[in-house]
Amino acid sequence: MRKTADVVIIGAGISGLAIGVHLAKKGVKDIVILEKTFPGNGATGRCGAGIRMQWGVELNCLLSKFSVEYFENVNEILKNDVDVEFWQGGYLIGAKDELEAEQFRKNVTLQNSLGIESSYLSPEEAKDMMPHLDVSHIKAATFCGRDGHLNPFKTVEAFVKAAMDLGIDIEKNTIVTGIEKTGGRVSGVKTDKGDIKAPIVVNAAGGWSKQMAELAGADLPVYSRRHQILVTEPVEPLQSAMFMGFGLNIYIQQVPHGPFIMGRGDADEPTDLRMTSSWKFLNDMAETVTTLMPRLARLKVVRQWAGLYNMTSDAQPIYDEAPEAKGFYHACGFSGHGFMLAPATGQLMSELILGETPSIDISSLGIDRFKGDMLLPLESSVV
Ligand SMILES: Cc1cc2nc3c(=O)[nH]c(=O)nc-3n(C[C@H](O)[C@H](O)[C@H](O)COP(=O)(O)OP(=O)(O)OC[C@H]3O[C@@H](n4cnc5c(N)ncnc54)[C@H](O)[C@@H]3O)c2cc1C
Structure with missing residues (x-):
């Protein structure tokens, strides 16, 4: 396995794949996605794959609106012809x-x-x-x-194909076992197949994201x-x-x-x-x-x-850099609607990582909101 990367993404669910694709589309060259089993085997391949813009808080409306418009044009955007069965x-x-x-x-x-x-x-x-x-x-x-629904397996296929076309390396059956830090910055990951040095590591490990954060000594309130x-x-x-x-x-x-x-x-x-x-x-x-x-x-x-x-306690996602380790980013806490948010996740996380102005203001979706009295209004439109 490779020894270095510009960006390591942990998890080949819909979030990790979308983040990788968006970074690569913006010109990041050396991206590797590490997946402990196979793409889509986490929540992504097990979900209802529904997508709706009918939410009770503004940010969820905006994020899902972005995603509906994206899925309406997904073949043009991902430059492939996989039928994701968007109904x-x-x-x-x-x-x-x-x-x-x-x-x-x-x-x-x-x-x-x-x-x-x-x-x-x-x-x-x-x-x-x-x-x-x-x-x-x-x-x-x-x-x-x-609003509607997609085929989650075909959607994963579309993103995997786009990722591979863009030169992203997807390492299946590779378990991240450690996260390396040097002087308060992330410096790479340890896996069961060897270590990879990287200045940017993205935690897109879904249900396992808290465990990934702990590997970096980071506290993730999910x-x-x-x-x-x-x-x-x-x-x-x-x-x-x-x-x-x-x-x-x-x-x-x-x-x-x-x-x-x-x-x-x-x-x-x-x-x-x-x-x-x-x-x-x-x-x-x-x-x-x-x-x-x-x-x-x-x-x-x-x-x-x-x-x-x-x-998360307000049923809204976390998009943020870990305060405990510069260069270590979280995209998690999707609270049962991460499939539909994935296009927005890809776009916004790539902007956050590259220091660009985000297309949608996500400053309220940081980790700090769980400290003190800064919590967002609870999203009640959830099952
Ligand atoms: C029953 C059910 C129904 C749902 N219905 C909907 C719906 O209708 N609409 C909607 O928008 N959302 C729905 N969701 C939520 C949605 O599935 C998730 O929010 C979304 O799939 C999260 O994607 P993800 O990529 O962040 O995480 P995941 O898909 O879970 O991907 C995380 C990946 O990280 C990998 N990983 C974990 N630990 C490691 C490690 N140490 N090393 C390497 N890889 C690792 C896992 O194997 C996994 O593949 C549903 C979820 C469930 C369970």
Whole structure:
């Protein structure tokens, strides 16, 4: 393996790949991405790959708007023809109670003020859009037709291809075991295949980012939590939009090939690195979905699996240089929406690393916000 690099990126998930591609597009030559297994095997390949601009805080709206526009032009931007299956059937989001409906009114006002064409709907209007939804369980809904979902594996393929075309080295089956520092600056990494000297190291290790920070003696205020998801047998097209509910605790999409993919959160899940599957999830998910969509009761589940959400206490990401080690950058804490933020992550992290003015002001997404009383408003539009 090589002995030096200009930039080492830890993790070939969607974030690490996007950061590498953006740095290379800006002319950085000698980039290596180190991946302990294979690209996309972390949260990226396990996720729902949904993308929506309907958020409750301004920055998440802006970051995801950037990403929607990027995915709309992804082949031109990445200069390849991989079909990432970007399906813009919209997101229909249901409010469980009056309190949430009131919040949704505010969300739509915010979104519209940022140029996001979302609308506030009555339960009857939601029913017209999704006839198999039992709208007696919702008080209102919102909809944005440019939201949608992608195929996470094809999206990884598109970024890997772009990375390789740009001369980025992706070292699979290579575990980062140490981070070297010299005089308060990062100076390289140790791996199970040898050491690499580098003046810039990027922590894009997703659920394992806290452990990577610790290798550099850095304190990263994130934690990981298992999230589970399942896929059913394929059936005739029934649902074009993703349906989601925060209080209702569900997201459900029908992918172009016919299967439904659905997930929900569980606040009782332990905060560790387990990625096993549980009967409880299957049971809770079945109850949730058949209450809201009784027509799906006879659908057969093909498989369930799990991945890690890497969480911050305000459910917004961290984009920052570690105060403990100059040249060591974190892109993590995506709190369950890092797939859709990846294009913005790539762009903004490359600008941060190269000392350029960021395209979107991310000064509030630094690590310092977790000290004292600087926390951002909590993003409540999450499952
Ligand atoms: C069930 C589920 C559903 C989700 N649904 C959505 C969704 O609909 N939309 C959305 O936007 N987001 C969703 N997410 C969140 C999304 O998957 C993540 O935020 C995103 O994939 C994070 O990407 P990443 O590249 O930062 O991390 P990851 O994809 O986890 O990549 C990190 C990589 O680092 C590697 N790594 C770790 N330690 C080391 C080491 N020591 N040495 C070398 N490599 C290492 C790992 O192997 C991994 O490949 C979901 C997540 C889950 C689990």
